[in-house]
Amino acid sequence: MSPHSYTISHSSIDSERWEVSTARAKLINSTNVDNAIEFCRSNDVTLLIARCSTSDMKTVQAMEKNGFFLMDTLVNYARDLHKTPLPEDSGQIPIRPVQSRDSEQVQQVACEAFKGYSGHYHADERLDSLECNSVYTSWAYNSCSSKELADEVLVADLEGKIVGFATLKFNSTEELAGVLFGVSPEAQGRGLYRSFMIHGMQWAVANNAQQMTVSTQIDNISVQKVWSRLGFEPHNSFYTFHKWFD
Ligand SMILES: CC(C)(COP(=O)(O)OP(=O)(O)OC[C@H]1O[C@@H](n2cnc3c(N)ncnc32)[C@H](O)[C@@H]1OP(=O)(O)O)[C@@H](O)C(=O)NCCC(=O)NCCS
Numbered sequence: 471m472s473p474h475s476y477t478i479s480h481s482s483i484d485s486e487r488w489e490v491s492t493a494r495a496k497l498i499n500s501t502n503v504d505n506a507i508e509f510c511r512s513n514d515v516t517l518l519i520a521r522c523s524t525s526d527m528k529t530v531q532a533m534e535k536n537g538f539f540l541m542d543t544l545v546n547y548a549r550d551l552h553k554t555p556l557p558e559d560s561g562q563i564p565i566r567p568v569q570s571r572d573s574e575q576v577q578q579v580a581c582e583a584f585k586g587y588s589g590h591y592h593a594d595e596r597l598d599s600l601e602c603n604s605v606y607t608s609w610a611y612n613s614c615s616s617k618e619l620a621d622e623v624l625v626a627d628l629e630g631k632i633v634g635f636a637t638l639k640f641n642s643t644e645e646l647a648g649v650l651f652g653v654s655p656e657a658q659g660r661g662l663y664r665s666f667m668i669h670g671m672q673w674a675v676a677n678n679a680q681q682m683t684v685s686t687q688i689d690n691i692s693v694q695k696v697w698s699r700l701g702f703e704p705h706n707s708f709y710t711f712h713k714w715f716d
Contacts, residue, residue, distance in 0.1 A: 561665030
């Protein structure tokens, strides 16, 4: 299956978390909005989470006509890791690979960093906001041990206390994604995120990647400032819609 084609499937992780039958559609387009709705009706899906390209206004409007609500806008940036030299890291806080004993501290950092984060779950008033926070805390925690979620996790270790983490995952042998990053509020604004990005790029190069990609909410200005300064360029963008069927 091409990563550039439309897919729709039941999401067991969302269904368990929200306690309603949930499906996810990727790269929905105007020719398959009806198909997605039909899939949900015939499979008793209550919540559909659907993503489409921001350049596809026809699909956006088709979804609006069918009662989908916009929940977030994601922007993706990419960097060729060999075109220009990687910047030097001038950070003061040591960064190292995660160890199994760090998982709970990583979870705690995610809990503090992602409280009230403006993702598509938090934007949906029907979803419990405490449970929305736990999307990120459990994702961070599980990334420390699951190779399905992360190929590497880096942590910032400030004299034995973990104050930040970064999860990295290969999209393909050539492309590494910086997936989930969090810095605890006490350590924010000191360049730690920049350090994580540089360490992530170094890890990518050491593991033969040609390109690194990153993704965030369009209003997450802090990270986009860092990416621009490190040579990342805008790549593409997506809207996330939710449709409730009950
Ligand atoms: C986004 C985040 C990772 C930034 O971490 P950080 O270590 O503070 O980032 P840096 O110190 O490298 O700073 C990056 C830029 O953001 C700014 N910034 C950092 N924290 C900020 C805050 N709380 N309010 C406003 N600006 C902030 C910094 O000032 C800097 O910009 P500047 O150089 O123009 O001053 C951190 O705030 C965080 O964990 N946020 C919640 C989770 C998240 O958004 N993760 C990233 C997407 S997965």
